[in-house]
Amino acid sequence: MMTQPRGDRSFMISHRATVLLLSVVFLTCAATEVVSADREDVEFFEQQIVPILKRRCFECHSHESGKAKGGLVLDSRIGWTKGGSEGPAVVPGKPNESLLIEAVRYDGYEMPPSKKLPDSEISLLEKWVAIGAPDTRKSSERQIDPEKLWALQPIRRSETPEVADKNWPWDAIDSFVLARLESKGLTPAEDADRYKLLRRVTFDLTGLPPTPDEIEAFINDRSERAFENVVDRLLESQAFGDHWARHWFDLSCYADLAGINGGVLVRDAWRYRDYVIAAFNSDKPLNLFIHEQIAGDQLPFENIEQQRELIIATGYLAIGPWVLQNYIKGQMDADVVDHQIDRIGRTFLGQTISCARCHDHKFDPIPTRDYYALAGIFRSTLTTSYDGPGVWSQVTHITLPKMEEEPGELASRGKLLVDLTARRKQLEVELAPLLLQIPGTLDANVLTLTAGIAANENGKTYDVSFESAPTVWGRVAQATSSSDGVQVDLLRDDGSVLAGFRHQPGAWSATKIAQRLHAIQFTYTGDGSGQVRVRLTSATPGSGRFGGAVDNVVIRESDRGVFEETFDRLLPGPIKGQQPHTGLSVLARATIPEWDGAGINHSHAVDLGKGNYAIQVFGGRTRSLTAAKPVTAAQRQTHSRALAIEDELRNLTSKIDKLAQHDTPETALAVRDIASPNDSPIYKRGDFQSRGDVVPRGFLSAVSVSSRYDISAEESGRLQLAKWLTDSENPLTPRILVNRIWHHLFGQGLVRTVDYVGVHGETPSHPELLDFLALRLQEDRWSLRKTVRRLVMSRTYQMASTHSVDGPAVDPDNRLLWRMPRRRLTAESIRDAMLAVSGELDPGRGGSPLGLELKDNIRGAGGNVNPAMWGNKIADYIKNRRSIYLPLRRERPAGELEILSTFDFPHPSEIVGARPETTVATQALFLMNSPFVKHQASKLAERLENEEANERARVRRLYLLAVSRPAELNEINTALTFLDHCSRDMASKSSDKDLRARAWTQLCHAVLASNNFLFRE
């Protein structure tokens, strides 16, 4: 093989390229050329050359060994004429231009890698090439006819089949199903009873159990339309979107956070989540849904609301998973494109297009050219960008146009903001001197001039100037925020503030510009109340943050200087660290003559060189205000006032932040076209550094439609791709979509390999039915709601899930649907249903799930050196919402969401059309011992106690709530006996008075952990 040097190999991650089987190879190259050669030459080849190739090369380059390293096989003429990733291996007649010869000479490439060939063999090979490389061997590859792949055939309309039992079918679906059953001598199961049917359809459509009222209403509704009414009610409920959006997210890798450790802050992912839920709840046609997600930014809109929606929809392409900290950006970009192609290929087309990243697809008719035709579209789309420093790339965010609002609203909000800000300022000014009067709260870095300055003559104006810069003493992580800064106050003799000035230069995050010293100036008018003293503090006292450096404080009256402090006489302490971008040293425990507060804890000085210093003020306190120890009555009074101010300040700040936020532009995670869209070269063997032919942008060549979707030079081609995907002649998309819907309602697809319908995928159990549904989907204007409605209204869906004698023998996998499959509830249904049953389910919907307003829920300042991380706190107002509204880290759900991963919830970075359903002991442990289930059980027991006084009635209600049917007599008796035994057990070991209530908790727990609850029949 033509190995690449090891150093290059790291770029060839080519993670989807594993293909070892060469037995079935789709050949796209031209037919084997006819070769004429002298008999003598042929003999030489067969006797001298073939043995060498066999002995030395076949191990890695032949069909016999099943290996084609570097893409090269040497067991046929076509093998070496086509060559490997570096092109043809042999140029007949030209040994010096043949890679094969170069390689065996160990000239550049070194083949075979283990040991150089003996010279005699090398010369034989050279001779063979020189005489024109005669080779009579035929390729052992065989071609597969794309015409034979069922999924690529046009969708066919079939007659509804004739069936023997004409009374059974309610819909064409039923005829298709029954016809196949009858052909195998099977009969469908009886109709499901009403309780089971209601539970089934309610879970399948909304992910929640029916309420006792809903059960009662359905049981008592004897009208013809009873079930239809239920279905319509469910389809129109918000819960439908909550549940079906999750099916979509299993395919679209949704997560609220990013990064390999799953906690990097992404503030806007939820907008895409809410978009999808709203799309399902408004029954947005699925073709439009696809257009918007792939190319919403290129679609026309009628109003701002729609424009916003279209931008947000492209979050589908932006959401990840990206390895944003990948250090090789070229590789990362190629991986992003690859994921986008892979996702679209599997989700809509059921194809593993990514296999063609490194070589022509080994089974399916997808040449590498097709891959790079698609890659051009996504390379022309801006999904992430990198602007350094640090290793982190950013996901593209697009500013959303502002919703129009009433003119009055804006003005009143503006006024409120001004008022609140003024009030805050007032309180802060009041607080600062108070702090100084309470022992133990003294800010560690308040510097106060000990002697007074005569700069307070009545009515005279003074001019104060100083130099300041935000700064840190060491790590970049200690960037400043926009509220950081310095506070310069002029104090009267009694400690009250005569005048003050706050300098907040804005957030500083690792840019050199912000490091410059700024000259600041302000004026004040004296009131003649005596001398003044200067005080320097942080603008955010008590925050534990650095305010900034201060140098050269000067007070002037007209042109006469009355005070100057350069800080150059300070006595520096030990070197504490270095400012990363200025390289200046920071000195600890500086002592400054004539200033109080110097030398304590955090008094730092910046060494500006040549005996020139500035001092840094720090917003730390020795301890918190609440921990202060006031001694005198006056101090106590001051202390309580200070506490009250702090409380009010906290309140004000959160209100101001909210208002300010209202005015900051909203952004969405979204994509857009790059400035100059262009076609992609083929990356040979998937290596982004090894570029081959440029391929015009386009789609899969095996799926041809009559409409033309030309991509102009100015656009990426996403819109054309979206339209091609949903073209009425594209046989894949509608088939794949209806098969997915079928899967979610019947537990398995008509094609069980829901994400893959290629050569190695499954063929449909009911091909005519699949096509019938695919056509109906299009005729119903791609309506999800109509399709779901059609399926659940069928008699097939309403069969019981009971056992039969013949069914398992003839069709053990129930592929022919002789009964309705039973299914365990999905992970999020188990959680949501437990909350619903216990009465704890919070109906709240929508909005950011991250609770960023919670203290410490944003960690780190952000930027691309150390991006901000989420603090992992789930706000109380989110906690009991449906699972879809909970924050999903980009990792296996853990902590409060552990229940999800315990029950097969997919990793958010995986594309999983059909979740595995495992049964493992860890699930039983979770159901028995986890705090979550215990808590829901006790809430359920409380609920029952409140709702029913009588214990028998209570058991009945428990069953109705949890398993959607009335309890049978023996179940009631078993439950009551359990309560007796259980409270007796506890009585012997516990002094708890309310044993019966605790026994009820145990009973509820047992029901929630039982299969009655966990399954829908």
Added chain:
Amino acid sequence: MNSFDSQKNNSRRSFLQSSACGFGSLALNALIQQQAAGRQASPTSSPSPLAAKQTHFPARAKRIVFLFMQGGPSQIDLFDYKPELARRSGKVLPYNLPEIEATVGLENTRLLGPTSEFWHQGECGLYMSNLLPYTARHADNLCILRGMQADSPNHPVAIRQLHTGNILDVVPSMGAWLSYGLGTENQQLPSYITIIPGEGERNFGSAFLPAIHQGTAIQHVGSSPDKAPIRHLTDSSISKDVQRRRIDLIQSMNRRQLNRLETDQQMEGVIESFELAFRMQTETPGLVDLSSESKSTLDLYGIGDSATDTFGRQCLLARRFAEAGVRFVQVSLNGWDHHGKIAEGLRKECLTCDKPVAGLLTDLKARGLLEDTLVVWGGEFGRTPHTQQNNGASQAPGREHNHHGFTMWMAGGGVKGGMTHGSTDHFGYHAVDGKVHINDLHATMLHLMGLDHERLTFEHHGRPFRLTDVAGNVVNEVLA
């Protein structure tokens, strides 16, 4: 055989004593009996997914103990002495630092010579740091790989690559691959155990392989009874009697339902899983109970000394699992990420690491297990020859991450002892010779276990996947 707690009058005692390992094996049995139900039909005759399987060719090792040194141990200070670096310590860098590697704290970076003393050890004369005096006694068993390479200098990315071979996709970890390829020697135990794994379940997950192959995490190794070794193992709020009663009710409800339905494989699976879960919760605490081990064994691992107690317990537990036939045991030790004060930090970390690791080697050797147990030691990458000072010039320097060249070692089953393979440049920065990429390491580990990394595949999404993806070469030079 280890003696089971003789005080315990347990009806299962005789069973336990007759099993290959006398501790909590029944509990672990529960784990291995996990069955993937659902769509995988016709189960009756299929053997356990963990049944021992044929190797591709004769194996040199039957099991692997992987000692994961999280954070990136400094090869330069431990195993890869560079005289030129020592000579030029404090000088400016003689090589260009790519912009992307000029990270925080490297503004005034200088070369930094080895921060520990080196000495020759063993008959092979291995030149290694004196910070690992106990490990040094096994020098003649160690096969030092000095040319290790990974693809990323970023912890989570590189850790994922080390565990799964891949930096991007959700793919199985190497332990899961081994479990899938070989099953377990002992049907009483899971085939893949990871002891205190820390974060990142993907690093011991099974991804698309059946869930049974995922690593079983042991979360606590201490003697405290309050801390369950396995998550949600117990419910301390109610008595055992009540728990049993509750399970009995659950099971009776489940059976009644099953009788009505006549048959349902998945529901039967649930019933079974509850019974096993209850047994686990009573039996498993014995798992981590090291009280049956002799004083000398405990001492060997440093158990009882504050510096080595926890890691020593982890290593001893690893030996017990290895002995009992677990295919892949991982022990993780975090704390090698020495961006600052490396001289001090490394000393401390080595103190924690050295005795337990050496104890494990000694113990395996004494029990005749080392010859068919492959022990692998190393981190996700190594460290740079140049300094890093995140906290300013006044702090003692550390080193930044380095994936271009670093050191791991192997010992035992099928590898040559007392040898070094590969080398880095004069400064210990880039591997130049005998390069071993993570994919090559994986290929070699599988090879030693009797598996061809190109043939150990799993069909997923219509194509075969493997641990080494499209790369990986067995490092023949190290095979004994």
